[in-house]
Amino acid sequence: MNSANSADILCGNAHIRGAAMQHQVWQNLPVFLQLARSGTLTGAAAELGLNHATISRRLDALEAQLGRQLFDRHPRGYAITLAGEALLKTASDMAATLSQGLQTLLPEQGLEGSLRINALEGIASVFLGPALGRFALLxxxxxxELTVLQQHVAMARTEGDLNIALAAPDSAGFASAPLFDYTLSLYASEAYLDRQPCGGDMPDPRQHRTIGYISDLVMTRELDYFQQFFPGHEPGLQSSSLAMQLDWTRAGQGLCILPDYIARQYGDLTRIDQPLGPIQRRYHVFGRKDDWDSLRLKRLRDFLKAEGRQVVT
Incomplete structure:
Protein backbone atom coordinates (compact mmCIF):
# COMPACT_ATOMS: atom_id res chain seq x y z
CA MET A 1 0.00 0.00 0.00
CA ASN A 2 1.58 3.31 -1.06
CA SER A 3 1.77 6.70 0.64
CA ALA A 4 -1.31 7.94 -1.22
CA ASN A 5 -3.31 5.12 0.39
CA SER A 6 -2.01 6.03 3.84
CA ALA A 7 -2.88 9.69 3.28
CA ASP A 8 -6.38 8.61 2.27
CA ILE A 9 -6.73 6.71 5.53
CA LEU A 10 -5.95 9.84 7.53
CA CYS A 11 -7.66 12.53 5.48
CA GLY A 12 -9.85 11.11 2.77
CA ASN A 13 -12.53 9.47 4.89
CA ALA A 14 -15.64 11.61 5.07
CA HIS A 15 -16.04 10.78 8.75
CA ILE A 16 -12.88 12.68 9.76
CA ARG A 17 -12.98 15.77 7.57
CA GLY A 18 -14.18 17.95 10.41
CA ALA A 19 -11.56 19.64 12.57
CA ALA A 20 -13.00 18.14 15.76
CA MET A 21 -12.85 14.61 14.42
CA GLN A 22 -9.32 15.11 13.11
CA HIS A 23 -8.32 16.24 16.59
CA GLN A 24 -9.74 13.02 18.04
CA VAL A 25 -7.78 10.96 15.52
CA TRP A 26 -4.59 12.81 16.43
CA GLN A 27 -5.18 12.10 20.13
CA ASN A 28 -5.51 8.37 19.44
CA LEU A 29 -2.45 8.03 17.18
CA PRO A 30 0.02 7.56 20.10
CA VAL A 31 -1.95 4.49 21.15
CA PHE A 32 -1.78 3.13 17.61
CA LEU A 33 1.98 3.78 17.34
CA GLN A 34 2.78 2.16 20.68
CA LEU A 35 0.61 -0.87 20.01
CA ALA A 36 2.31 -1.31 16.63
CA ARG A 37 5.69 -1.31 18.39
CA SER A 38 4.85 -3.62 21.27
CA GLY A 39 2.20 -5.88 19.73
CA THR A 40 0.38 -6.27 23.05
CA LEU A 41 -2.01 -4.24 25.19
CA THR A 42 0.27 -4.83 28.18
CA GLY A 43 3.31 -3.38 26.44
CA ALA A 44 1.44 -0.37 25.07
CA ALA A 45 -0.23 0.33 28.41
CA ALA A 46 3.10 0.21 30.27
CA GLU A 47 4.77 2.64 27.87
CA LEU A 48 1.87 5.13 27.82
CA GLY A 49 0.94 4.89 31.49
CA LEU A 50 -2.63 3.85 30.66
CA ASN A 51 -4.67 0.78 31.56
CA HIS A 52 -5.65 -2.00 29.16
CA ALA A 53 -9.25 -0.84 28.86
CA THR A 54 -8.22 2.67 27.83
CA ILE A 55 -5.81 1.35 25.20
CA SER A 56 -8.48 -0.96 23.78
CA ARG A 57 -11.14 1.77 23.83
CA ARG A 58 -8.94 4.29 22.04
CA LEU A 59 -7.95 1.76 19.40
CA ASP A 60 -11.59 0.87 18.78
CA ALA A 61 -12.39 4.57 18.49
CA LEU A 62 -9.56 5.16 16.02
CA GLU A 63 -10.64 2.27 13.82
CA ALA A 64 -14.22 3.55 13.88
CA GLN A 65 -13.07 7.08 12.99
CA LEU A 66 -10.96 5.84 10.07
CA GLY A 67 -13.36 3.13 8.94
CA ARG A 68 -10.48 0.63 8.72
CA GLN A 69 -9.33 -2.34 10.79
CA LEU A 70 -5.77 -1.56 11.84
CA PHE A 71 -4.98 -4.75 13.80
CA ASP A 72 -6.02 -8.37 13.82
CA ARG A 73 -6.70 -9.46 17.39
CA HIS A 74 -5.13 -12.75 18.48
CA PRO A 75 -4.89 -14.41 21.91
CA ARG A 76 -1.14 -13.74 21.98
CA GLY A 77 -1.21 -10.18 20.74
CA TYR A 78 -2.09 -7.70 18.00
CA ALA A 79 -0.94 -8.18 14.39
CA ILE A 80 -0.96 -5.08 12.21
CA THR A 81 -3.04 -5.23 9.01
CA LEU A 82 -2.16 -3.82 5.59
CA ALA A 83 -4.22 -0.72 6.38
CA GLY A 84 -2.34 -0.44 9.66
CA GLU A 85 1.02 -0.73 7.91
CA ALA A 86 0.05 2.12 5.59
CA LEU A 87 -1.02 4.28 8.51
CA LEU A 88 2.12 3.36 10.48
CA LYS A 89 4.39 4.94 7.88
CA THR A 90 2.45 8.20 7.77
CA ALA A 91 1.93 8.38 11.54
CA SER A 92 5.63 7.66 12.20
CA ASP A 93 6.66 10.40 9.76
CA MET A 94 4.25 12.84 11.41
CA ALA A 95 5.56 12.04 14.90
CA ALA A 96 9.17 12.39 13.74
CA THR A 97 8.45 15.76 12.12
CA LEU A 98 6.75 17.00 15.28
CA SER A 99 9.64 15.81 17.47
CA GLN A 100 12.20 17.49 15.22
CA GLY A 101 10.21 20.74 15.18
CA LEU A 102 9.92 20.81 18.95
CA GLN A 103 13.67 20.38 19.33
CA THR A 104 14.29 23.61 17.42
CA LEU A 105 12.12 25.51 19.92
CA LEU A 106 13.72 24.10 23.07
CA PRO A 107 16.64 25.91 24.72
CA GLU A 108 20.06 24.25 24.64
CA GLN A 109 20.43 22.16 27.77
CA GLY A 110 21.62 18.82 29.04
CA LEU A 111 19.63 15.73 28.16
CA GLU A 112 17.14 14.31 30.65
CA GLY A 113 15.02 11.19 30.96
CA SER A 114 16.26 7.76 29.97
CA LEU A 115 17.75 5.95 27.00
CA ARG A 116 17.68 2.18 26.55
CA ILE A 117 20.22 0.64 24.20
CA ASN A 118 19.98 -2.96 22.97
CA ALA A 119 23.22 -4.39 21.61
CA LEU A 120 24.97 -7.61 20.72
CA GLU A 121 27.23 -9.10 23.37
CA GLY A 122 30.58 -8.43 21.69
CA ILE A 123 30.13 -4.75 20.92
CA ALA A 124 28.33 -4.16 24.23
CA SER A 125 31.08 -5.42 26.49
CA VAL A 126 34.12 -4.07 24.67
CA PHE A 127 32.91 -0.89 22.98
CA LEU A 128 29.57 0.29 24.36
CA GLY A 129 30.35 -0.16 28.05
CA PRO A 130 33.29 2.28 28.11
CA ALA A 131 31.73 4.60 25.49
CA LEU A 132 28.42 4.94 27.34
CA GLY A 133 30.29 5.60 30.55
CA ARG A 134 31.99 8.58 28.91
CA PHE A 135 28.69 9.74 27.41
CA ALA A 136 27.10 9.59 30.88
CA LEU A 137 29.76 12.00 32.19
CA LEU A 138 28.65 14.50 29.54
CA GLU A 145 20.21 1.47 30.26
CA LEU A 146 22.26 -1.08 28.30
CA THR A 147 20.64 -4.42 27.49
CA VAL A 148 23.19 -7.02 26.36
CA LEU A 149 21.73 -9.60 24.00
CA GLN A 150 23.08 -12.71 22.37
CA GLN A 151 22.68 -12.70 18.62
CA HIS A 152 19.75 -15.14 18.32
CA VAL A 153 17.77 -13.01 20.80
CA ALA A 154 18.81 -9.64 19.33
CA MET A 155 17.18 -10.47 16.01
CA ALA A 156 13.75 -10.32 17.65
CA ARG A 157 14.36 -7.50 20.14
CA THR A 158 13.80 -4.04 18.69
CA GLU A 159 12.12 -2.20 21.55
CA GLY A 160 15.18 -0.23 22.65
CA ASP A 161 15.40 3.50 22.01
CA LEU A 162 18.55 2.62 20.09
CA ASN A 163 19.42 -0.86 18.85
CA ILE A 164 22.78 -2.03 17.54
CA ALA A 165 23.09 -5.14 15.39
CA LEU A 166 24.66 -6.46 12.21
CA ALA A 167 21.51 -5.82 10.19
CA ALA A 168 18.70 -3.28 10.53
CA PRO A 169 15.04 -4.35 10.28
CA ASP A 170 13.26 -3.78 6.99
CA SER A 171 10.23 -2.00 8.41
CA ALA A 172 8.52 1.30 7.67
CA GLY A 173 8.44 2.10 11.38
CA PHE A 174 12.23 2.13 11.79
CA ALA A 175 15.11 4.33 10.70
CA SER A 176 18.72 3.16 10.59
CA ALA A 177 22.29 4.25 9.93
CA PRO A 178 25.72 2.57 9.75
CA LEU A 179 27.78 2.76 12.94
CA PHE A 180 31.20 1.41 11.97
CA ASP A 181 32.87 -1.32 9.93
CA TYR A 182 35.14 -3.90 11.49
CA THR A 183 37.11 -7.01 10.57
CA LEU A 184 37.37 -10.54 11.95
CA SER A 185 40.35 -12.89 11.74
CA LEU A 186 41.36 -16.36 12.85
CA TYR A 187 43.02 -16.52 16.30
CA ALA A 188 44.57 -19.00 18.68
CA SER A 189 46.48 -18.75 21.94
CA GLU A 190 50.24 -19.05 22.03
CA ALA A 191 49.88 -22.18 24.18
CA TYR A 192 47.66 -23.82 21.57
CA LEU A 193 50.00 -22.97 18.70
CA ASP A 194 52.92 -24.45 20.64
CA ARG A 195 51.02 -27.76 20.69
CA GLN A 196 49.42 -27.49 17.26
CA PRO A 197 51.40 -25.30 14.84
CA CYS A 198 49.40 -23.96 11.91
CA GLY A 199 52.14 -23.23 9.40
CA GLY A 200 51.65 -20.73 6.59
CA ASP A 201 48.56 -22.20 4.91
CA MET A 202 44.91 -22.37 5.85
CA PRO A 203 44.63 -24.66 8.91
CA ASP A 204 42.93 -27.99 8.26
CA PRO A 205 39.92 -28.15 10.61
CA ARG A 206 40.30 -31.94 10.74
CA GLN A 207 43.63 -31.43 12.50
CA HIS A 208 42.53 -28.68 14.86
CA ARG A 209 39.80 -28.09 17.40
CA THR A 210 37.69 -25.15 16.27
CA ILE A 211 35.47 -22.79 18.26
CA GLY A 212 32.35 -20.96 17.04
CA TYR A 213 28.66 -20.25 17.42
CA ILE A 214 26.04 -22.98 17.88
CA SER A 215 25.12 -23.72 14.30
CA ASP A 216 21.33 -23.79 14.59
CA LEU A 217 21.30 -20.51 16.56
CA VAL A 218 23.04 -18.50 13.85
CA MET A 219 20.03 -16.49 12.68
CA THR A 220 21.79 -14.08 10.33
CA ARG A 221 24.29 -14.62 7.56
CA GLU A 222 26.44 -11.81 8.96
CA LEU A 223 27.41 -14.15 11.81
CA ASP A 224 27.77 -17.24 9.65
CA TYR A 225 31.41 -16.44 8.96
CA PHE A 226 32.68 -19.82 10.16
CA GLN A 227 31.58 -21.40 6.89
CA GLN A 228 33.56 -18.76 5.00
CA PHE A 229 36.76 -20.08 6.58
CA PHE A 230 35.84 -23.75 6.89
CA PRO A 231 33.06 -24.70 4.42
CA GLY A 232 31.10 -27.77 5.51
CA HIS A 233 32.81 -27.98 8.90
CA GLU A 234 31.13 -27.70 12.30
CA PRO A 235 33.03 -26.15 15.25
CA GLY A 236 34.11 -28.67 17.87
CA LEU A 237 33.32 -26.24 20.68
CA GLN A 238 30.14 -24.21 20.19
CA SER A 239 28.58 -21.44 22.28
CA SER A 240 25.99 -18.74 21.68
CA SER A 241 28.20 -16.45 23.79
CA LEU A 242 31.11 -14.64 22.18
CA ALA A 243 32.63 -14.15 25.64
CA MET A 244 32.72 -17.92 26.14
CA GLN A 245 34.33 -18.43 22.73
CA LEU A 246 36.97 -15.86 23.69
CA ASP A 247 37.61 -17.60 27.03
CA TRP A 248 38.02 -20.98 25.34
CA THR A 249 40.42 -19.50 22.80
CA ARG A 250 42.57 -17.81 25.45
CA ALA A 251 42.59 -21.08 27.43
CA GLY A 252 44.19 -22.85 24.47
CA GLN A 253 41.16 -24.92 23.49
CA GLY A 254 41.28 -24.26 19.75
CA LEU A 255 41.06 -21.87 16.79
CA CYS A 256 38.38 -19.17 16.76
CA ILE A 257 37.22 -16.38 14.44
CA LEU A 258 37.12 -13.18 16.52
CA PRO A 259 36.59 -9.48 15.85
CA ASP A 260 40.01 -7.87 15.53
CA TYR A 261 39.03 -4.91 17.73
CA ILE A 262 38.34 -7.38 20.56
CA ALA A 263 41.13 -9.92 20.06
CA ARG A 264 43.93 -7.35 19.82
CA GLN A 265 43.27 -6.36 23.43
CA TYR A 266 44.68 -9.70 24.59
CA GLY A 267 48.42 -10.22 24.31
CA ASP A 268 48.08 -14.00 24.65
CA LEU A 269 46.22 -14.31 21.33
CA THR A 270 47.93 -14.65 17.95
CA ARG A 271 46.29 -13.81 14.65
CA ILE A 272 46.79 -16.55 12.08
CA ASP A 273 47.45 -15.27 8.59
CA GLN A 274 45.54 -17.20 5.96
CA PRO A 275 44.74 -16.76 2.24
CA LEU A 276 41.21 -15.43 2.65
CA GLY A 277 42.32 -12.45 4.73
CA PRO A 278 40.06 -10.81 7.31
CA ILE A 279 36.26 -10.87 7.07
CA GLN A 280 34.48 -7.50 6.78
CA ARG A 281 31.33 -6.70 8.75
CA ARG A 282 29.33 -3.56 9.66
CA TYR A 283 27.38 -2.58 12.75
CA HIS A 284 24.12 -0.69 12.26
CA VAL A 285 22.15 1.48 14.67
CA PHE A 286 18.39 1.64 14.33
CA GLY A 287 15.37 2.88 16.22
CA ARG A 288 11.76 3.93 15.91
CA LYS A 289 11.31 6.52 13.19
CA ASP A 290 9.10 8.77 15.30
CA ASP A 291 11.95 9.29 17.81
CA TRP A 292 14.92 9.00 15.45
CA ASP A 293 15.55 12.75 15.07
CA SER A 294 15.12 13.56 18.75
CA LEU A 295 18.00 15.47 20.30
CA ARG A 296 18.95 12.69 22.73
CA LEU A 297 19.20 10.00 20.04
CA LYS A 298 21.01 12.26 17.60
CA ARG A 299 23.62 13.20 20.20
CA LEU A 300 24.12 9.59 21.23
CA ARG A 301 24.45 8.40 17.61
CA ASP A 302 26.99 11.12 16.80
CA PHE A 303 28.95 10.31 19.94
CA LEU A 304 29.03 6.56 19.22
CA LYS A 305 30.09 7.11 15.61
CA ALA A 306 33.01 9.27 16.78
CA GLU A 307 33.96 6.64 19.37
CA GLY A 308 33.67 3.88 16.79
CA ARG A 309 36.18 5.55 14.49
CA GLN A 310 38.74 5.34 17.29
CA VAL A 311 38.01 1.67 18.00
CA VAL A 312 38.70 0.39 14.50
CA THR A 313 41.79 2.52 13.74
Whole structure:
Protein backbone atom coordinates (compact mmCIF):
# COMPACT_ATOMS: atom_id res chain seq x y z
CA MET A 1 0.00 0.00 0.00
CA ASN A 2 1.58 3.31 -1.06
CA SER A 3 1.77 6.70 0.64
CA ALA A 4 -1.31 7.94 -1.22
CA ASN A 5 -3.31 5.12 0.39
CA SER A 6 -2.01 6.03 3.84
CA ALA A 7 -2.88 9.69 3.28
CA ASP A 8 -6.38 8.61 2.27
CA ILE A 9 -6.73 6.71 5.53
CA LEU A 10 -5.95 9.84 7.53
CA CYS A 11 -7.66 12.53 5.48
CA GLY A 12 -9.85 11.11 2.77
CA ASN A 13 -12.53 9.47 4.89
CA ALA A 14 -15.64 11.61 5.07
CA HIS A 15 -16.04 10.78 8.75
CA ILE A 16 -12.88 12.68 9.76
CA ARG A 17 -12.98 15.77 7.57
CA GLY A 18 -14.18 17.95 10.41
CA ALA A 19 -11.56 19.64 12.57
CA ALA A 20 -13.00 18.14 15.76
CA MET A 21 -12.85 14.61 14.42
CA GLN A 22 -9.32 15.11 13.11
CA HIS A 23 -8.32 16.24 16.59
CA GLN A 24 -9.74 13.02 18.04
CA VAL A 25 -7.78 10.96 15.52
CA TRP A 26 -4.59 12.81 16.43
CA GLN A 27 -5.18 12.10 20.13
CA ASN A 28 -5.51 8.37 19.44
CA LEU A 29 -2.45 8.03 17.18
CA PRO A 30 0.02 7.56 20.10
CA VAL A 31 -1.95 4.49 21.15
CA PHE A 32 -1.78 3.13 17.61
CA LEU A 33 1.98 3.78 17.34
CA GLN A 34 2.78 2.16 20.68
CA LEU A 35 0.61 -0.87 20.01
CA ALA A 36 2.31 -1.31 16.63
CA ARG A 37 5.69 -1.31 18.39
CA SER A 38 4.85 -3.62 21.27
CA GLY A 39 2.20 -5.88 19.73
CA THR A 40 0.38 -6.27 23.05
CA LEU A 41 -2.01 -4.24 25.19
CA THR A 42 0.27 -4.83 28.18
CA GLY A 43 3.31 -3.38 26.44
CA ALA A 44 1.44 -0.37 25.07
CA ALA A 45 -0.23 0.33 28.41
CA ALA A 46 3.10 0.21 30.27
CA GLU A 47 4.77 2.64 27.87
CA LEU A 48 1.87 5.13 27.82
CA GLY A 49 0.94 4.89 31.49
CA LEU A 50 -2.63 3.85 30.66
CA ASN A 51 -4.67 0.78 31.56
CA HIS A 52 -5.65 -2.00 29.16
CA ALA A 53 -9.25 -0.84 28.86
CA THR A 54 -8.22 2.67 27.83
CA ILE A 55 -5.81 1.35 25.20
CA SER A 56 -8.48 -0.96 23.78
CA ARG A 57 -11.14 1.77 23.83
CA ARG A 58 -8.94 4.29 22.04
CA LEU A 59 -7.95 1.76 19.40
CA ASP A 60 -11.59 0.87 18.78
CA ALA A 61 -12.39 4.57 18.49
CA LEU A 62 -9.56 5.16 16.02
CA GLU A 63 -10.64 2.27 13.82
CA ALA A 64 -14.22 3.55 13.88
CA GLN A 65 -13.07 7.08 12.99
CA LEU A 66 -10.96 5.84 10.07
CA GLY A 67 -13.36 3.13 8.94
CA ARG A 68 -10.48 0.63 8.72
CA GLN A 69 -9.33 -2.34 10.79
CA LEU A 70 -5.77 -1.56 11.84
CA PHE A 71 -4.98 -4.75 13.80
CA ASP A 72 -6.02 -8.37 13.82
CA ARG A 73 -6.70 -9.46 17.39
CA HIS A 74 -5.13 -12.75 18.48
CA PRO A 75 -4.89 -14.41 21.91
CA ARG A 76 -1.14 -13.74 21.98
CA GLY A 77 -1.21 -10.18 20.74
CA TYR A 78 -2.09 -7.70 18.00
CA ALA A 79 -0.94 -8.18 14.39
CA ILE A 80 -0.96 -5.08 12.21
CA THR A 81 -3.04 -5.23 9.01
CA LEU A 82 -2.16 -3.82 5.59
CA ALA A 83 -4.22 -0.72 6.38
CA GLY A 84 -2.34 -0.44 9.66
CA GLU A 85 1.02 -0.73 7.91
CA ALA A 86 0.05 2.12 5.59
CA LEU A 87 -1.02 4.28 8.51
CA LEU A 88 2.12 3.36 10.48
CA LYS A 89 4.39 4.94 7.88
CA THR A 90 2.45 8.20 7.77
CA ALA A 91 1.93 8.38 11.54
CA SER A 92 5.63 7.66 12.20
CA ASP A 93 6.66 10.40 9.76
CA MET A 94 4.25 12.84 11.41
CA ALA A 95 5.56 12.04 14.90
CA ALA A 96 9.17 12.39 13.74
CA THR A 97 8.45 15.76 12.12
CA LEU A 98 6.75 17.00 15.28
CA SER A 99 9.64 15.81 17.47
CA GLN A 100 12.20 17.49 15.22
CA GLY A 101 10.21 20.74 15.18
CA LEU A 102 9.92 20.81 18.95
CA GLN A 103 13.67 20.38 19.33
CA THR A 104 14.29 23.61 17.42
CA LEU A 105 12.12 25.51 19.92
CA LEU A 106 13.72 24.10 23.07
CA PRO A 107 16.64 25.91 24.72
CA GLU A 108 20.06 24.25 24.64
CA GLN A 109 20.43 22.16 27.77
CA GLY A 110 21.62 18.82 29.04
CA LEU A 111 19.63 15.73 28.16
CA GLU A 112 17.14 14.31 30.65
CA GLY A 113 15.02 11.19 30.96
CA SER A 114 16.26 7.76 29.97
CA LEU A 115 17.75 5.95 27.00
CA ARG A 116 17.68 2.18 26.55
CA ILE A 117 20.22 0.64 24.20
CA ASN A 118 19.98 -2.96 22.97
CA ALA A 119 23.22 -4.39 21.61
CA LEU A 120 24.97 -7.61 20.72
CA GLU A 121 27.23 -9.10 23.37
CA GLY A 122 30.58 -8.43 21.69
CA ILE A 123 30.13 -4.75 20.92
CA ALA A 124 28.33 -4.16 24.23
CA SER A 125 31.08 -5.42 26.49
CA VAL A 126 34.12 -4.07 24.67
CA PHE A 127 32.91 -0.89 22.98
CA LEU A 128 29.57 0.29 24.36
CA GLY A 129 30.35 -0.16 28.05
CA PRO A 130 33.29 2.28 28.11
CA ALA A 131 31.73 4.60 25.49
CA LEU A 132 28.42 4.94 27.34
CA GLY A 133 30.29 5.60 30.55
CA ARG A 134 31.99 8.58 28.91
CA PHE A 135 28.69 9.74 27.41
CA ALA A 136 27.10 9.59 30.88
CA LEU A 137 29.76 12.00 32.19
CA LEU A 138 28.65 14.50 29.54
CA UNK A 139 24.94 14.00 30.33
CA UNK A 140 24.66 13.53 34.12
CA UNK A 141 20.86 13.95 34.17
CA UNK A 142 20.28 11.20 31.60
CA UNK A 143 19.64 7.63 32.78
CA UNK A 144 21.29 5.12 30.43
CA GLU A 145 20.21 1.47 30.26
CA LEU A 146 22.26 -1.08 28.30
CA THR A 147 20.64 -4.42 27.49
CA VAL A 148 23.19 -7.02 26.36
CA LEU A 149 21.73 -9.60 24.00
CA GLN A 150 23.08 -12.71 22.37
CA GLN A 151 22.68 -12.70 18.62
CA HIS A 152 19.75 -15.14 18.32
CA VAL A 153 17.77 -13.01 20.80
CA ALA A 154 18.81 -9.64 19.33
CA MET A 155 17.18 -10.47 16.01
CA ALA A 156 13.75 -10.32 17.65
CA ARG A 157 14.36 -7.50 20.14
CA THR A 158 13.80 -4.04 18.69
CA GLU A 159 12.12 -2.20 21.55
CA GLY A 160 15.18 -0.23 22.65
CA ASP A 161 15.40 3.50 22.01
CA LEU A 162 18.55 2.62 20.09
CA ASN A 163 19.42 -0.86 18.85
CA ILE A 164 22.78 -2.03 17.54
CA ALA A 165 23.09 -5.14 15.39
CA LEU A 166 24.66 -6.46 12.21
CA ALA A 167 21.51 -5.82 10.19
CA ALA A 168 18.70 -3.28 10.53
CA PRO A 169 15.04 -4.35 10.28
CA ASP A 170 13.26 -3.78 6.99
CA SER A 171 10.23 -2.00 8.41
CA ALA A 172 8.52 1.30 7.67
CA GLY A 173 8.44 2.10 11.38
CA PHE A 174 12.23 2.13 11.79
CA ALA A 175 15.11 4.33 10.70
CA SER A 176 18.72 3.16 10.59
CA ALA A 177 22.29 4.25 9.93
CA PRO A 178 25.72 2.57 9.75
CA LEU A 179 27.78 2.76 12.94
CA PHE A 180 31.20 1.41 11.97
CA ASP A 181 32.87 -1.32 9.93
CA TYR A 182 35.14 -3.90 11.49
CA THR A 183 37.11 -7.01 10.57
CA LEU A 184 37.37 -10.54 11.95
CA SER A 185 40.35 -12.89 11.74
CA LEU A 186 41.36 -16.36 12.85
CA TYR A 187 43.02 -16.52 16.30
CA ALA A 188 44.57 -19.00 18.68
CA SER A 189 46.48 -18.75 21.94
CA GLU A 190 50.24 -19.05 22.03
CA ALA A 191 49.88 -22.18 24.18
CA TYR A 192 47.66 -23.82 21.57
CA LEU A 193 50.00 -22.97 18.70
CA ASP A 194 52.92 -24.45 20.64
CA ARG A 195 51.02 -27.76 20.69
CA GLN A 196 49.42 -27.49 17.26
CA PRO A 197 51.40 -25.30 14.84
CA CYS A 198 49.40 -23.96 11.91
CA GLY A 199 52.14 -23.23 9.40
CA GLY A 200 51.65 -20.73 6.59
CA ASP A 201 48.56 -22.20 4.91
CA MET A 202 44.91 -22.37 5.85
CA PRO A 203 44.63 -24.66 8.91
CA ASP A 204 42.93 -27.99 8.26
CA PRO A 205 39.92 -28.15 10.61
CA ARG A 206 40.30 -31.94 10.74
CA GLN A 207 43.63 -31.43 12.50
CA HIS A 208 42.53 -28.68 14.86
CA ARG A 209 39.80 -28.09 17.40
CA THR A 210 37.69 -25.15 16.27
CA ILE A 211 35.47 -22.79 18.26
CA GLY A 212 32.35 -20.96 17.04
CA TYR A 213 28.66 -20.25 17.42
CA ILE A 214 26.04 -22.98 17.88
CA SER A 215 25.12 -23.72 14.30
CA ASP A 216 21.33 -23.79 14.59
CA LEU A 217 21.30 -20.51 16.56
CA VAL A 218 23.04 -18.50 13.85
CA MET A 219 20.03 -16.49 12.68
CA THR A 220 21.79 -14.08 10.33
CA ARG A 221 24.29 -14.62 7.56
CA GLU A 222 26.44 -11.81 8.96
CA LEU A 223 27.41 -14.15 11.81
CA ASP A 224 27.77 -17.24 9.65
CA TYR A 225 31.41 -16.44 8.96
CA PHE A 226 32.68 -19.82 10.16
CA GLN A 227 31.58 -21.40 6.89
CA GLN A 228 33.56 -18.76 5.00
CA PHE A 229 36.76 -20.08 6.58
CA PHE A 230 35.84 -23.75 6.89
CA PRO A 231 33.06 -24.70 4.42
CA GLY A 232 31.10 -27.77 5.51
CA HIS A 233 32.81 -27.98 8.90
CA GLU A 234 31.13 -27.70 12.30
CA PRO A 235 33.03 -26.15 15.25
CA GLY A 236 34.11 -28.67 17.87
CA LEU A 237 33.32 -26.24 20.68
CA GLN A 238 30.14 -24.21 20.19
CA SER A 239 28.58 -21.44 22.28
CA SER A 240 25.99 -18.74 21.68
CA SER A 241 28.20 -16.45 23.79
CA LEU A 242 31.11 -14.64 22.18
CA ALA A 243 32.63 -14.15 25.64
CA MET A 244 32.72 -17.92 26.14
CA GLN A 245 34.33 -18.43 22.73
CA LEU A 246 36.97 -15.86 23.69
CA ASP A 247 37.61 -17.60 27.03
CA TRP A 248 38.02 -20.98 25.34
CA THR A 249 40.42 -19.50 22.80
CA ARG A 250 42.57 -17.81 25.45
CA ALA A 251 42.59 -21.08 27.43
CA GLY A 252 44.19 -22.85 24.47
CA GLN A 253 41.16 -24.92 23.49
CA GLY A 254 41.28 -24.26 19.75
CA LEU A 255 41.06 -21.87 16.79
CA CYS A 256 38.38 -19.17 16.76
CA ILE A 257 37.22 -16.38 14.44
CA LEU A 258 37.12 -13.18 16.52
CA PRO A 259 36.59 -9.48 15.85
CA ASP A 260 40.01 -7.87 15.53
CA TYR A 261 39.03 -4.91 17.73
CA ILE A 262 38.34 -7.38 20.56
CA ALA A 263 41.13 -9.92 20.06
CA ARG A 264 43.93 -7.35 19.82
CA GLN A 265 43.27 -6.36 23.43
CA TYR A 266 44.68 -9.70 24.59
CA GLY A 267 48.42 -10.22 24.31
CA ASP A 268 48.08 -14.00 24.65
CA LEU A 269 46.22 -14.31 21.33
CA THR A 270 47.93 -14.65 17.95
CA ARG A 271 46.29 -13.81 14.65
CA ILE A 272 46.79 -16.55 12.08
CA ASP A 273 47.45 -15.27 8.59
CA GLN A 274 45.54 -17.20 5.96
CA PRO A 275 44.74 -16.76 2.24
CA LEU A 276 41.21 -15.43 2.65
CA GLY A 277 42.32 -12.45 4.73
CA PRO A 278 40.06 -10.81 7.31
CA ILE A 279 36.26 -10.87 7.07
CA GLN A 280 34.48 -7.50 6.78
CA ARG A 281 31.33 -6.70 8.75
CA ARG A 282 29.33 -3.56 9.66
CA TYR A 283 27.38 -2.58 12.75
CA HIS A 284 24.12 -0.69 12.26
CA VAL A 285 22.15 1.48 14.67
CA PHE A 286 18.39 1.64 14.33
CA GLY A 287 15.37 2.88 16.22
CA ARG A 288 11.76 3.93 15.91
CA LYS A 289 11.31 6.52 13.19
CA ASP A 290 9.10 8.77 15.30
CA ASP A 291 11.95 9.29 17.81
CA TRP A 292 14.92 9.00 15.45
CA ASP A 293 15.55 12.75 15.07
CA SER A 294 15.12 13.56 18.75
CA LEU A 295 18.00 15.47 20.30
CA ARG A 296 18.95 12.69 22.73
CA LEU A 297 19.20 10.00 20.04
CA LYS A 298 21.01 12.26 17.60
CA ARG A 299 23.62 13.20 20.20
CA LEU A 300 24.12 9.59 21.23
CA ARG A 301 24.45 8.40 17.61
CA ASP A 302 26.99 11.12 16.80
CA PHE A 303 28.95 10.31 19.94
CA LEU A 304 29.03 6.56 19.22
CA LYS A 305 30.09 7.11 15.61
CA ALA A 306 33.01 9.27 16.78
CA GLU A 307 33.96 6.64 19.37
CA GLY A 308 33.67 3.88 16.79
CA ARG A 309 36.18 5.55 14.49
CA GLN A 310 38.74 5.34 17.29
CA VAL A 311 38.01 1.67 18.00
CA VAL A 312 38.70 0.39 14.50
CA THR A 313 41.79 2.52 13.74
Missing amino acids: QPRLRI
